[in-house]
Amino acid sequence: MSNSTFTMIKPDATSKGYTGAILDQIIKAGFKVKAMKWTNLTPAQAGQFYEVHKERPFYGELVDFMSSGPIVAAILEKENAVADFRTLIGATNPAQAAEGTIRKNFAASIGENAVHGSDSDENAQIEGNFFFSKLERF
Numbered sequence: 001m002s003n004s005t006f007t008m009i010k011p012d013a014t015s016k017g018y019t020g021a022i023l024d025q026i027i028k029a030g031f032k033v034k035a036m037k038w039t040n041l042t043p044a045q046a047g048q049f050y051e052v053h054k055e056r057p058f059y060g061e062l063v064d065f066m067s068s069g070p071i072v073a074a075i076l077e078k079e080n081a082v083a084d085f086r087t088l089i090g091a092t093n094p095a096q097a098a099e100g101t102i103r104k105n106f107a108a109s110i111g112e113n114a115v116h117g118s119d120s121d122e123n124a125q126i127e128g129n130f131f132f133s134k135l136e137r138f
């Protein structure tokens with residue numbers, strides 16, 4: 001069981017002014033912020049982050065969207081972090097997300113779905129390392 005996961009608040013949510021409300025929901029759910037940064041990915045960086053989806057038909061759209069505006073990247077800590085965070089954010093497609101989840105509350109579509117959450121302990125490590133050096137976490 002992991003105690004760490006990685007998240008991004010995506011450009012749709014930052015541009016609509018939802019960053020504070022989403023962070024509030026995350027913190028109230030018991031997650032501690034271990035590292036955080038506000039940044040704007042280049043298309044190359046977004047493409048590298050989502051390389052695992054390179055063969056998917058939505059890859060180009062995903063890269064364009066994720067580099068279209070600011071994102072907030074963070075490493076979060078909590079017992080059972082990966083699974084609990086995925087429960088908190090809800091289904092990838094907000095139309096299928098449970099009531100009260102972050103995607104139900106803030107997401108518009110499967111592409112513009114407000115937040116990312118790691119899907120495994122291994123990916124949480126890889127994704128956190130993509131954004132943060134040892135000096136940037138505590």
Ligand code: CMP
Nearest residue numbers: 058061062092110111112113115116117
């Ligand atoms: P995320 O959790 O960040 O991981 C991969 C992302 O790909 C996912 O959220 C969605 O935003 C995006 N995605 C998945 N399926 C589709 C789709 N059918 N069309 C557009 N984007 C998608």
